[in-house]
Amino acid sequence: MKSLEELKEIRDKYKNEIQIRKKEFREEEHIHKAHVMVCTGTGCVSSGARDVVAEFNDELGSRNLEDEVKVVGTGCHGLCELGPLVIVYPEGTFYSEITRDDVAEIVEEHIIDGQIVERLLYEDKSGKKIAGYNDIDFYKRQKRIALKNCGKINPESIEEYFAEGGYEALGKVIDELSPEEVIEMVKDSGLRGRGGGGFPTGLKWSFAAGAPGDKKYVICNADEGDPGAFMDRSVLEGDPHGIIEGMAISAYAIGADEGYIYVRAEYPLAVMRLKKAIIDAEEYGILGDNIYDSDFSFDLHVKEGAGAFVCGEETALMQSIEGNRGMPTPRPPYPAVKGLWGKPTNINNVETLVNIPYIILEGPEKFSAVGTEGSKGTKVFALTGKVNNTGLVEIAMGTTLREIIFDIGGGVQGGKEFKAVQTGGPSGGCVPKEHLDLSIDYESLLDVGAMMGSGGMVVMDEDTCMVDVARFFLDFTQSESCGKCTPCRIGTKRMLQILERITQGDGQGGDIDLLLELGARVKETSLCGLGQTAPNPVLSTIKFFRDEYEAHIYDNYCPTGSCDELALPYWIDKDICIGCTACVNECPVDAISGERKEPHVIDEDACISCGACAEICPVDAIFQK
Amino acid sequence: MALIKINGKEHEVESDLSILEAVRGEGYEIPTLCYHPDLSISGGCRLCIVEDVDSGQLITSCSTGVTEGLEIKTASERVERARRSVVDLLLSDHPLDCMICEADGNCTLQDLAYRYGLNESTLGSKIDPRFEIEHDNPFIVHDPDKCILCGRCIRVDNEIQCSDAIDFINRGFTTRIAAALEKDLGDDDSTCVFCGQCVEMCPTGALTYKPSIGEGREYNLEHTETTCGYCGVGCKLDLKTRGNKVVEVGSIYREGTPNPVGEACVKGRFGYEFIDHPDRLKTPLIKDKETGEFNEASWDEALDYIGDKFNQIKEESGGDAFGALCSARCSNEDNYLMQKLMRAGLGSHTIDHCARL
Numbered sequence: 001m002k003s004l005e006e007l008k009e010i011r012d013k014y015k016n017e018i019q020i021r022k023k024e025f026r027e028e029e030h031i032h033k034a035h036v037m038v039c040t041g042t043g044c045v046s047s048g049a050r051d052v053v054a055e056f057n058d059e060l061g062s063r064n065l066e067d068e069v070k071v072v073g074t075g076c077h078g079l080c081e082l083g084p085l086v087i088v089y090p091e092g093t094f095y096s097e098i099t100r101d102d103v104a105e106i107v108e109e110h111i112i113d114g115q116i117v118e119r120l121l122y123e124d125k126s127g128k129k130i131a132g133y134n135d136i137d138f139y140k141r142q143k144r145i146a147l148k149n150c151g152k153i154n155p156e157s158i159e160e161y162f163a164e165g166g167y168e169a170l171g172k173v174i175d176e177l178s179p180e181e182v183i184e185m186v187k188d189s190g191l192r193g194r195g196g197g198g199f200p201t202g203l204k205w206s207f208a209a210g211a212p213g214d215k216k217y218v219i220c221n222a223d224e225g226d227p228g229a230f231m232d233r234s235v236l237e238g239d240p241h242g243i244i245e246g247m248a249i250s251a252y253a254i255g256a257d258e259g260y261i262y263v264r265a266e267y268p269l270a271v272m273r274l275k276k277a278i279i280d281a282e283e284y285g286i287l288g289d290n291i292y293d294s295d296f297s298f299d300l301h302v303k304e305g306a307g308a309f310v311c312g313e314e315t316a317l318m319q320s321i322e323g324n325r326g327m328p329t330p331r332p333p334y335p336a337v338k339g340l341w342g343k344p345t346n347i348n349n350v351e352t353l354v355n356i357p358y359i360i361l362e363g364p365e366k367f368s369a370v371g372t373e374g375s376k377g378t379k380v381f382a383l384t385g386k387v388n389n390t391g392l393v394e395i396a397m398g399t400t401l402r403e404i405i406f407d408i409g410g411g412v413q414g415g416k417e418f419k420a421v422q423t424g425g426p427s428g429g430c431v432p433k434e435h436l437d438l439s440i441d442y443e444s445l446l447d448v449g450a451m452m453g454s455g456g457m458v459v460m461d462e463d464t465c466m467v468d469v470a471r472f473f474l475d476f477t478q479s480e481s482c483g484k485c486t487p488c489r490i491g492t493k494r495m496l497q498i499l500e501r502i503t504q505g506d507g508q509g510g511d512i513d514l515l516l517e518l519g520a521r522v523k524e525t526s527l528c529g530l531g532q533t534a535p536n537p538v539l540s541t542i543k544f545f546r547d548e549y550e551a552h553i554y555d556n557y558c559p560t561g562s563c564d565e566l567a568l569p570y571w572i573d574k575d576i577c578i579g580c581t582a583c584v585n586e587c588p589v590d591a592i593s594g595e596r597k598e599p600h601v602i603d604e605d606a607c608i609s610c611g612a613c614a615e616i617c618p619v620d621a622i623f624q625k
Numbered sequence: 626m627a628l629i630k631i632n633g634k635e636h637e638v639e640s641d642l643s644i645l646e647a648v649r650g651e652g653y654e655i656p657t658l659c660y661h662p663d664l665s666i667s668g669g670c671r672l673c674i675v676e677d678v679d680s681g682q683l684i685t686s687c688s689t690g691v692t693e694g695l696e697i698k699t700a701s702e703r704v705e706r707a708r709r710s711v712v713d714l715l716l717s718d719h720p721l722d723c724m725i726c727e728a729d730g731n732c733t734l735q736d737l738a739y740r741y742g743l744n745e746s747t748l749g750s751k752i753d754p755r756f757e758i759e760h761d762n763p764f765i766v767h768d769p770d771k772c773i774l775c776g777r778c779i780r781v782d783n784e785i786q787c788s789d790a791i792d793f794i795n796r797g798f799t800t801r802i803a804a805a806l807e808k809d810l811g812d813d814d815s816t817c818v819f820c821g822q823c824v825e826m827c828p829t830g831a832l833t834y835k836p837s838i839g840e841g842r843e844y845n846l847e848h849t850e851t852t853c854g855y856c857g858v859g860c861k862l863d864l865k866t867r868g869n870k871v872v873e874v875g876s877i878y879r880e881g882t883p884n885p886v887g888e889a890c891v892k893g894r895f896g897y898e899f900i901d902h903p904d905r906l907k908t909p910l911i912k913d914k915e916t917g918e919f920n921e922a923s924w925d926e927a928l929d930y931i932g933d934k935f936n937q938i939k940e941e942s943g944g945d946a947f948g949a950l951c952s953a954r955c956s957n958e959d960n961y962l963m964q965k966l967m968r969a970g971l972g973s974h975t976i977d978h979c980a981r982l
Contacts, residue, residue, distance in 0.1 A: 483774060489774065489800060491710075491714050494748050525707050
C-alpha cells in the first residue's frame, strides 16, 4: 500500500461488508443475510466460545447458508460474566450465555425465520428480557472510545479494521502533519496516561521528541498485572491494530523508527493476535520501511514478559526488554532522555495508545469535550467483586462511582449493603460509601487517598473485612516487590506482619500508629511506584475504617466475622435446648457438655467457633456471640 | 560549574557531578550503602536521600545530577528520620551478632546503627536465620542473613570482573543473592573465578574470606601496600597482617595502578599461605650425591655450581642439551633475559614458558 488513497479504496470495499452491523444501515440491502458475532475474548473462550463458533459454522454449513451468513469472532464486549455472548446483525440482537446446544435454535428461529429467541436474551434486574445491545443498562450508560472496536470487528482481520477507518489517522499524520503538530494535537486533547500515573501524554511525547539522539524507541506497556484487571487484555485481544496505529503515530511524533509491545506472556491470545496483526500490517506496508511511501519507517516487535508484576514499572520494563532481571532504576534519567538501551524512549500504556487514532481523526476538541476539567476522555474499568454485573466498562471521566456501581454494575450482589470500592488495584485505596458521589477523575480519587490506577475496581459489601482487604493487597505487593530497595522489600513485609497479627487476634496497642508511620516512610523513601503506593490500601482503610482496626486490636473482634481467629465463641440458649446431645457428638474439640435431656453448655475457652454445633442443632438453640 | 545551595550555604561545584559527589566533595557527610564510586548507580539502599527544597521531595543524591540553582538539605529532620527508618528496617532483618562477626569494625551497617543509636530494630529482632550459610568452597563464605541486598557484589562481579557469577533471585522479602542454579560459588555450574572483589565490596559480614575466619578483625590488623609477586602485571594489594603473619589480602582502589578498581586474581587474593609454610625454600640447596640429602648453600656456592655444570654440559653435549621453562611470575624483562641466556649464552632454542596463571 503506497498511499492514503489506496487505503481508502480498500476501506470502502470492506465497509460495504460490515455495514450490516451498523444501526444506520439497518434497513438497507447487505452483502450477507446476517452476521453472527461471537465474542472470542479470553472470558468467553473460557466459557466455550470456540465451540459455539464451530457449531455455528457446522450448522450453517449443513443448511448451505455459509455464504449468506458470516460468523465473526470478535473481541471482548465487557460483560464477561454472561459469556459466551453472541450478537446477531442486522438486528443487533444480544444473546448471552450461549452454548453449542443453543446454536441450532438461533439459526433456525432467528436467522431463517426472523424470530428472536426470547429464551436466550439478556434479562435485567426486573426480569425483563432485552434484545437490543444498546438498550441494556450495562451498555447504554457507557461511552466507548478506547473500546470502540472491541466486539465490533474481527480483531484478526486487518481489513475489518480498515473498514472502520483504521490506519487513516496514521496516513493523515504522515501526509498532512508535522511531528510537532501531532504532539500539539495530543496535548490539546488533554489525554493523560491511562496506566496509572496520569501524566499528560502530549507532554511526555514532547520530552522524547526533544531529546537529542538519532535512534529512539517507542514502547507499549501491556504488562497489565493488577489482580482482577483486564482492561488492556481486552483491547489487545479485541483491537490490536488500534494499538499498533497509536504506536506508529507516537513513533512518527517523537522520531522513533522501532517499537516494542511488552505484553504479559500470561495473555497468550493477546500475544497471538498482536503477532498476527503485526505480520498483516507489514504485508500491507503499514509497518516497515517507507510507510505510505514516505520517509517514515517503523518496525515493531512483541516482547513477552516473564511474569513479574514490577515489570509494569517502566524502568523495570526496559530492563526486562534488555534481557536483565526486571528491577526499576532511579529516575532521572527519565526514559524520554535515556531509555531502552540508553536511547530516548517513549512509553505509553495500551489504553492511552488506542485513544490516539481517535484524537487524530476526530480532532482533539471532540475528545476533550468528554470528561472533566483536568481529566479528558473516557476510562475503562474492570468492575469486579460483589457487584451484580461484573465486567469491563468504559465511562466518561467525571462519571460518579455510584453510577458505575449501581447503574452500570447493577448494585451489590444479594441485595447487601455497599461498603467500599477499591480503585487502582493494589496501589490504590478503598473509597467508602460516603464518597459514592465522587466524580471519577485523577484528582478526585487522589484526594480521597485512592487513585485511578490502571482501572481495577473491586466492589466490597458489608461482609468484607477492611483489615483483611488491606492485608490481601499488601501481601500481593510484598510478594511482587523486586527486592531492590529497602523500604519496599522490608517495610512492606513489616507492615504485612503487623496486619497479619491484627487479623489473627494478636494486634497490639500502637499497631495502627506503627502502620501509619511505616506506611508514610515506605511511601516517602521507596524507589519506584510499586513501593511508593504499596501502603495506600492500608492507609486508606485506616483512614475510613479505623474502627474496624480498633475492634480487631482492642476488642479481639472482627466486625464482619471474616477473620477466623477472631470469630466469637458460640453459646447455647438453655430455654430452647432439648438436650439431644447432637452437638456434643459434632463438636471437634469436645467443648460442649451436659446431661441427656438437660440443657447443654459450651466452654467458651475451648470453643474454636467452627459453627458445626449450630448447624447440627435441630431446634436452633445455638448462637454466636 | 554550577552554583548550588547545601543546607542554606552556597557552593560552586562541577556541573557534571552527582549531588552525592558534589556534596561529599564540599565536606558534607551523606551515608550510603549501595553506592561505590567505581560501580554503576543502583539507588536501592535509599540512605543517600536528601531533601530537594524546590520540589519538597526526598531524592537519592547518588542518582541525581547537580543543576544550577539546586537547593538541598542533607541532614534535615525529615531526611534523618527517613534514613533512620531505613536503617531500622535493615536491622530488623539482620542478626545482632556483631561480637562474633568477622566484619565487626569494618561494617557500614554497624556504623549506621551506631550513628542512629539503634542497638536493635524498633520493629523486633531477627532471632532465627532465614537462610543457610554457603561455604562449600575453600575461599568465600556467604551468609545471606547478613546480606542487605545493596547489590555491590553483583555489580563488581558483572561490571568489573565480568564473571556474571551472581545475581538477585526471587522477589519481595525472599529476594537474595545467589550463584547459578542456587549452587555454591565453587560448583561446576558457577562462573566464579574467586577474585574476591565481591567480598571487598560487601559493606557487611555477608561475604567473608574463609581462610581469614578467626584470624582477626579490622582493628587487629596492620595494612601494608605491596605489589603482587605472582605475575608481571604488578597488581597493588593490601596485605593485612596480624603480628608477623599475613591473614588476608585486601584491595587497593587507586587510579594509575595496574588494578585501579581493586582487581585481583585467585592467586593474588588467596595464594599467601606459602609465606609461612614450613616447606618454603629460603636458601639454595645442593644435593649431596653420596647421601642423597639436600644441604643448604649460599647463593655464591649455588651459582658457581650451576655455572660449572652448564659449561661442562655444553662442552660434552652441545647447546641442544639444554631446555628451559620460565615463568609467568617473572616480569617480561626477566623472561626476555632468560631466552637471551638460552639462545645467545647456551645455544638452545628449547625454551618455553608457563604463560598461564
